[in-house]
Amino acid sequence: MNSSVNYEHQGRIALITLNNPPVNALGQAQRQGLLDALHEAQSDAQVDVLVLLCSGRTFIAGADIKEFGKPPQAPSLPDVVNAFEQSAKPCVAVIHGMALGGGLEMALGCHYRIAHRDAQVGLPEVKLGLLPGAGGTQRLPRLAGIGKALDMIVSGAPIDALQALESHIIDELFEGDPRAAGVAFAQRMLDESLGVRRTGDQTAALDSVDNSALIAAKRAEVAKRMPGFFSPPRCVAAVEAAVCLPLAEGLQRERALFQECLGSEQRAALVHAFFAERQCARIEDVPKETPVRAIKRVGVVGGGTMGVGIALSFVSAGIPVTLLEINEQALQRALQHARETCAASVERGSLSAELMGQRLALLHGGLDYNELAEADLVIEAVFESLEAKREVFERLDQVCKPGAILASNTSSLDLDVIAAFTARPQDVVGLHFFSPANVMRLLEVVRGRDTSLEVLATVMRLSKTLGKVAVVVGVCDGFVGNRMIFQYGREAEFLLEEGATPEQVDAALRRFGLAMGPNAMRDLSGLDIGWSIRKRQRETLPSHYPLPGVLDKLCEAGMLGQKTGRGFYRYAPGSRRPEPNPALMPLLEAVSREKGITRDDLSDQYIVERCIFALINEGAKILEEGIVRRSSDIDVIYLHGYGFAAWRGGPMFYADSLGLDKVLARIREFHQRFGAWWEPAPLLVKLAAQGGRFADWKPAS
Ligand code: 3H9
Numbered sequence: 001m002n003s004s005v006n007y008e009h010q011g012r013i014a015l016i017t018l019n020n021p022p023v024n025a026l027g028q029a030q031r032q033g034l035l036d037a038l039h040e041a042q043s044d045a046q047v048d049v050l051v052l053l054c055s056g057r058t059f060i061a062g063a064d065i066k067e068f069g070k071p072p073q074a075p076s077l078p079d080v081v082n083a084f085e086q087s088a089k090p091c092v093a094v095i096h097g098m099a100l101g102g103g104l105e106m107a108l109g110c111h112y113r114i115a116h117r118d119a120q121v122g123l124p125e126v127k128l129g130l131l132p133g134a135g136g137t138q139r140l141p142r143l144a145g146i147g148k149a150l151d152m153i154v155s156g157a158p159i160d161a162l163q164a165l166e167s168h169i170i171d172e173l174f175e176g177d178p179r180a181a182g183v184a185f186a187q188r189m190l191d192e193s194l195g196v197r198r199t200g201d202q203t204a205a206l207d208s209v210d211n212s213a214l215i216a217a218k219r220a221e222v223a224k225r226m227p228g229f230f231s232p233p234r235c236v237a238a239v240e241a242a243v244c245l246p247l248a249e250g251l252q253r254e255r256a257l258f259q260e261c262l263g264s265e266q267r268a269a270l271v272h273a274f275f276a277e278r279q280c281a282r283i284e285d286v287p288k289e290t291p292v293r294a295i296k297r298v299g300v301v302g303g304g305t306m307g308v309g310i311a312l313s314f315v316s317a318g319i320p321v322t323l324l325e326i327n328e329q330a331l332q333r334a335l336q337h338a339r340e341t342c343a344a345s346v347e348r349g350s351l352s353a354e355l356m357g358q359r360l361a362l363l364h365g366g367l368d369y370n371e372l373a374e375a376d377l378v379i380e381a382v383f384e385s386l387e388a389k390r391e392v393f394e395r396l397d398q399v400c401k402p403g404a405i406l407a408s409n410t411s412s413l414d415l416d417v418i419a420a421f422t423a424r425p426q427d428v429v430g431l432h433f434f435s436p437a438n439v440m441r442l443l444e445v446v447r448g449r450d451t452s453l454e455v456l457a458t459v460m461r462l463s464k465t466l467g468k469v470a471v472v473v474g475v476c477d478g479f480v481g482n483r484m485i486f487q488y489g490r491e492a493e494f495l496l497e498e499g500a501t502p503e504q505v506d507a508a509l510r511r512f513g514l515a516m517g518p519n520a521m522r523d524l525s526g527l528d529i530g531w532s533i534r535k536r537q538r539e540t541l542p543s544h545y546p547l548p549g550v551l552d553k554l555c556e557a558g559m560l561g562q563k564t565g566r567g568f569y570r571y572a573p574g575s576r577r578p579e580p581n582p583a584l585m586p587l588l589e590a591v592s593r594e595k596g597i598t599r600d601d602l603s604d605q606y607i608v609e610r611c612i613f614a615l616i617n618e619g620a621k622i623l624e625e626g627i628v629r630r631s632s633d634i635d636v637i638y639l640h641g642y643g644f645a646a647w648r649g650g651p652m653f654y655a656d657s658l659g660l661d662k663v664l665a666r667i668r669e670f671h672q673r674f675g676a677w678w679e680p681a682p683l684l685v686k687l688a689a690q691g692g693r694f695a696d697w698k699p700a701s
Helices: 028-043 077-085 102-109 123-130 138-144 146-155 162-165 177-191 211-225 231-242 246-261 265-278 305-316 327-347 353-361 386-400 415-419 453-465 480-496 502-512 518-525 525-538 551-558 584-594 604-624 631-641 652-658 660-674 681-690
Strands: 005-009 013-018 049-054 091-095 096-099 112-116 120-122 172-174 298-301 320-322 361-365 376-379 407-410 428-431 442-446 469-475
Touching: 005 028, 005 415, 013 028, 013 177, 028 049, 028 077, 028 138, 049 177, 077 102, 077 376, 091 177, 102 120, 102 138, 112 162, 112 177, 112 353, 120 162, 123 146, 123 231, 123 265, 138 146, 138 231, 138 246, 138 518, 146 211, 146 231, 146 442, 146 469, 162 376, 172 177, 211 231, 231 246, 231 453, 246 265, 265 631, 265 652, 298 305, 305 320, 305 327, 305 361, 305 428, 320 327, 327 353, 327 361, 327 652, 353 361, 376 386, 386 407, 386 415, 407 453, 415 428, 415 604, 428 453, 442 631, 469 631, 480 502, 480 518, 480 584, 480 604, 480 631, 502 518, 525 551, 551 584, 604 631, 604 652, 604 660, 604 681, 631 652, 652 660
Parallel strands: 013 049, 049 091, 091 112, 096 120, 112 172, 298 320, 298 376, 320 361, 376 407, 407 428, 442 469
Antiparallel strands: 005 013, 428 442
């Protein structure tokens, strides 16, 4: 065949084995190889049944995503799947690991499917802005029914083998070696004369229920829960075709809808997000062979919200934690907080009582630094002041064993200064978790001047164990995420003073693709959080933040957001639902007057440009300073830490897709009008002049 598809036969059984590590994705060579193997089996007079299986850790994880956006190359995947379905000799797919997307579609094209007990199957195309385009939307409903197919295709979530068996997607489960299981099943096919059984010919699952009601309900759910998403409504339309049209026409309809998705900006953004997430694990000067240290015991210093969240992240991954506090009362409060957080998860149904017990058994309280002597990693999560950090790190340096990693959860302070509080700066690293730390996936790994490669490799490996997406960033005020969000937040505040309402700003940015508007977000986290930082900024950067604005006025009036029942919005007691705050408009108007600003009508587009372009401009500065190694790292931070819609790809991808010349032209207008803080980033100016993109820019090494 070719190097990635092997054809052999054992007696009357042909074995077609795909071998395309790491995940057996189907590119042109694999599609051609499978088709050639099928033809070989058809013409091989000795062969009566076919087995399709994969070597390595998994069955097929889907079409090769790297081919999307490039000119198509024959044979297409739908043609290969159809050819298997039309095979005159019966064929069984043997699934181990995962059968995803085009992988499951290949299996659905086969006449029988068996799966390893631990396998999973799914159609995750929607997560890439696509829909299953090789017959999945037509064949899955024919086996599992419309309801199950809609759930799987619209959510993209995989199901386990047992569920797949119960849904008639799989015929049998096996344990042990896939090849042996495939041969055994094929032998039964021969012995019991299990012949050709085409999925496309089956209609029983389509006839049994009120399909139009299921389709209408899913369509309504998509409209409500996924506004702005391009592919989910098309997923529903494609599945609907399975009910309304014969197979061949249904496949054509699926193809047309798939092509629409393939050409969409959202598909490009989501594929970018997929690769960006995998790319950020690569650190050029940290080779794969870099030794990593074992992390078996962890200490957390400080039992505030952040410390408790961090501790819970570790115990959830099965790593024991000693949580250190300064006195018994504070310690008990922290442990109680941990118990309550777990109990809330049990109540919501996202955690079993048994697992909660196991996790809490791994969490120990402590009052004495000596209890951290054996920890492999200690994370400091105390008050954000250099003096407080000094005290902690000097003590850790005294008590921790050699080789222990000392990490700070600082969100803004200079890690190199913190490292210098110890005699082992090579073992110091920043681990900036995002709140709530046990929920949010983002981790900014702050690489100090002296942080060793071994320490970096260890925390990157550890982040995977914790289920986090880790991005390595350099030292600067606020690192990447918060340094950029400061610019965004400032514009959001100024827009209020120029005439917008919080409702308008929040709605415009939500429609653009942020999970939450900036004002609702500030109310949630507490307006006082940034108060001290703003005061500091005003002293150090007077041109950037000239006068106290509406945020400070709200703080002075004691309106600190949800926790005081009033902030940008008003909240009824016990409610998180924002309502207009009648005290806000007079306050806003007074600030505008004080600053000599005439309030005006502002368009949604203008609001989005002011906020998002402020992010982009700062992102460009961060990129040029080498704080991150590639623009996609910034995108990952915004997708996983700041609720930026994956279908926008992240702020830097969004800028590239708009065209940097257009972004720069607008930033120049803002610069002229508002002054210093809109100074265009030199990198943006340079790339815009060259017609370049952030994505292609590489720092001089
Ligand atoms: C589709 O099938 C369309 C069809 O319906 C119709 C077509 C007409 N292609 O994630 P990992 C790479 S759409 C190319 O780190 P894990 C990945 O980039 C597709 N490459 O491992 C990485 O490369 P590197 C539907 C792929 O164990 C390496 O494999 N399928 C693909 O944490 C390891 O990946 C999907 O959406 C691919 N399809 O997770 C499934 N998949 O080492 C997408 C992976 O150079 N994939 N790579 O960084 C996944 O969800 C996960 O990769 C998987 C393994 C769960 C399989």
